[in-house]
Amino acid sequence: MNYLKNMNKTTRSNMVTYLMVIVAFVIVQGMIATGSISSSLKGQLVPICAYVVMAISLNLTVGILGELSLGHAGFMSAGAFSGVVAAQCFSQNIDNPVIVLILAMIVGGIVAAIVGVLVGVPVLRLSGDYLAIVTLAFGEIIKGIVMNLYVGLDAAGLHFCMIKNTLEMDGGKMLINGPMGLIGVPRIATFVMGFVLVMVCLFVIFNLVNSKSGRAIMALRDNKIAAQSVGINVTSYKLMAFVISAAMAGMAGVLFATNFSTVVASKFDINTSILVLVFVVLGGLGSMRGSIIAATVLTVLPEMLREFSEYRMLVYAIVLIVMMIATNNATVKNALDGFARKFSFKKKSEKGENANG
Amino acid sequence: MAKMVPIPSTGLLTERDLGKAPILEATHLGIEFGGLKAVDDFNITVGRTEIAGLIGPNGAGKTTVFNLLTKVYQPTHGTILLDGKDTHGMNAIQVNKAGIARTFQNIRLFNSLTVEENVKLGLHNHTNYSTLEGILRMPKYWQEEKRAHERALELLSIFDMQDLADHKAGSLPYGAQRRLEIVRALATEPKLLLLDEPAAGMNPSETAELMENIRKIRDTFQIAILLIEHDMQLVMNICEGIAVLNYGKIIAKGTPEEIQANPQVIEAYLGKKKED
Numbered sequence: 001m002n003y004l005k006n007m008n009k010t011t012r013s014n015m016v017t018y019l020m021v022i023v024a025f026v027i028v029q030g031m032i033a034t035g036s037i038s039s040s041l042k043g044q045l046v047p048i049c050a051y052v053v054m055a056i057s058l059n060l061t062v063g064i065l066g067e068l069s070l071g072h073a074g075f076m077s078a079g080a081f082s083g084v085v086a087a088q089c090f091s092q093n094i095d096n097p098v099i100v101l102i103l104a105m106i107v108g109g110i111v112a113a114i115v116g117v118l119v120g121v122p123v124l125r126l127s128g129d130y131l132a133i134v135t136l137a138f139g140e141i142i143k144g145i146v147m148n149l150y151v152g153l154d155a156a157g158l159h160f161c162m163i164k165n166t167l168e169m170d171g172g173k174m175l176i177n178g179p180m181g182l183i184g185v186p187r188i189a190t191f192v193m194g195f196v197l198v199m200v201c202l203f204v205i206f207n208l209v210n211s212k213s214g215r216a217i218m219a220l221r222d223n224k225i226a227a228q229s230v231g232i233n234v235t236s237y238k239l240m241a242f243v244i245s246a247a248m249a250g251m252a253g254v255l256f257a258t259n260f261s262t263v264v265a266s267k268f269d270i271n272t273s274i275l276v277l278v279f280v281v282l283g284g285l286g287s288m289r290g291s292i293i294a295a296t297v298l299t300v301l302p303e304m305l306r307e308f309s310e311y312r313m314l315v316y317a318i319v320l321i322v323m324m325i326a327t328n329n330a331t332v333k334n335a336l337d338g339f340a341r342k343f344s345f346k347k348k349s350e351k352g353e354n355a356n357g
Numbered sequence: 358m359a360k361m362v363p364i365p366s367t368g369l370l371t372e373r374d375l376g377k378a379p380i381l382e383a384t385h386l387g388i389e390f391g392g393l394k395a396v397d398d399f400n401i402t403v404g405r406t407e408i409a410g411l412i413g414p415n416g417a418g419k420t421t422v423f424n425l426l427t428k429v430y431q432p433t434h435g436t437i438l439l440d441g442k443d444t445h446g447m448n449a450i451q452v453n454k455a456g457i458a459r460t461f462q463n464i465r466l467f468n469s470l471t472v473e474e475n476v477k478l479g480l481h482n483h484t485n486y487s488t489l490e491g492i493l494r495m496p497k498y499w500q501e502e503k504r505a506h507e508r509a510l511e512l513l514s515i516f517d518m519q520d521l522a523d524h525k526a527g528s529l530p531y532g533a534q535r536r537l538e539i540v541r542a543l544a545t546e547p548k549l550l551l552l553d554e555p556a557a558g559m560n561p562s563e564t565a566e567l568m569e570n571i572r573k574i575r576d577t578f579q580i581a582i583l584l585i586e587h588d589m590q591l592v593m594n595i596c597e598g599i600a601v602l603n604y605g606k607i608i609a610k611g612t613p614e615e616i617q618a619n620p621q622v623i624e625a626y627l628g629k630k631k632e633d
Contacts, residue, residue, distance in 0.1 A: 231450050
């Protein structure tokens with residue numbers, strides 16, 4: 001109790017977020033065990049985890065660093081394709097799918113981080129709208145490269161070629177078949193692994209934000225000139241946030257891709273980038289908890305709206321607008337605040353000062 | 358008031374600092390924007406523990422001088438010796454590490470962060486743990502963060518602001534924001550502190566308190582302070598040496614008494630007396 005009391009506001013808020021994710025996980029696991037979960041929702045569990053990781057990693061760039069990036073799906077793509085190729089290679093020697101997935105995620109994360117550095121070094125010299133436009137272009141370039149990539153695996157090892165399939169393989173199998181994308185993907189992603197990835201990414205982001213590096217990143221967002229005047233290296237911290245964000249997107253890509261047997265490169269286009277940005281903006285810039293909730297709700301929503309058949313996207317748009325208005329409406333906010341205050345006052349008077357909310 | 362002694366090349370030094378090498382020696386400093394010479398042939402010497410003033414009418418180039426010293430702009434002419442070391446080729450970050458810290462005329466705080474976090478950002482380069490140690494919460498992280506926390510509160514106590522540590526910097530009243538900027542600059546452990554209009558927007562009693570605090574900072578930290586200010590009472594009261602700038606050029610240098618009596622300075626501020 002004393003420990004709880006000594007924790008500051010940020011730490012407590014972070015604990016609430018961890019707890020929220022754990023509780024959601026336990027509830028869903030319970031539903032799976034009792035069989036009370038619908039099959040469509042069950043199929044969405046892994047994509048939800050992947051989108052949650054995408055949202056919190058983009059929030060690091062947009063909310064914490066304060067730079068608008070419209071190419072986040074590009075990093076997801078780089079991670080997904082390299083990760084799945086790695087998974088195919090590893091699975092020849094390793095039987096345990098969990099270990100294969102972890103190794104694939106590490107490879108996907110590293111490749112996405114490298115792409116992040118390559119994109120980040122030129123792009124981060126810009127800021128604001130210019131940066132957004134250039135990241136958008138880079139996202140499309142990554143998609144274009146992956147769409148023209150042919151990768152095969154045979155006894156001699158990996159074979160690569162671009163534009164036209166000129167692989168001279170001795171038997172073996174195609175892993176990436178140009179515009180057809182990834183084929184024959186091992187479906188090794190599980191909800192448990194998705195949950196673990198979400199927790200790891202949350203841990204990294206929260207601990208980063210509450211360290212000197214995180215403070216430096218937020219300082220850049222608030223005032224770049226002042227940050228320089230106290231000796232903070234603008235370029236390196238900008239790049240750090242961008243690359244960590246890219247690596248997480250890469251891992252999310254591996255998780256996402258290994259949930260399906262085929263994945264095409266055009267899945268990771270500007271629409272996906274914007275979708276993730278919508279999660280971040282709707283959840284609140286800089287708020288990880290908001291991103292998680294928004295990503296979950298907005299991933300489940302289209303499935304739940306299936307009964308509206310062709311009007312589905314229309315209803316989705318309306319719900320989106322209503323959510324935006326409601327969360328920014330002063331009356332609604334005041335009502336919620338008042339409710340929260342009442343609640344916390346009750347709790348305090350019941351349990352005494354030690355409870356501390 | 359310390360006696361000022363003229364020294365060769367660039368100006369004056371207080372008697373107290375005579376034996377020691379000056380902290381700042383700028384010679385023939387200048388910058389041109391296109392054809393406009395914003396600052397031209399600027400020479401100044403600041404002693405180790407001197408409180409020096411830089412005054413002049415609006416648009417004289419005072420803030421530009423600060424921007425040259427802190428390398429927000431790269432000077433096109435002249436040299437800056439900081440503690441005997443040429444800062445040529447350094448950028449704003451390296452100059453800060455070498456020992457110059459500043460505040461801004463239009464306050465530049467990290468508004469969405471707390472007061473304590475603002476000061477901790479000043480301590481950034483004196484907090485020694487890596488990003489990885491921070492993410493994994495190694496013992497070094499806790500140790501260094503604790504040290505930074507204690508140091509931040511200690512620095513805030515100069516201005517009696519330790520109780521405001523958890524407030525957002527942007528929510529502070531104007532005077533407190535100015536003081537926080539000074540604390541943040543001090544946290545970087547400078548040898549020379551540049552204050553750009555520290556008393557702007559303060560009432561007379563706040564200004565009087567600020568004067569006391571500027572002296573206190575000099576005495577406690579044994580650093581040099583160079584300040585730009587329009588409040589003549591403050592300047593004449595606490596500055597030991599004063600340089601007057603007009604149209605990018607120094608028109609007078611000396612002790613407060615000399616400056617007050619200088620006809621050129623009076624002309625720059627009030628205009629020429631009409632001949633009848």
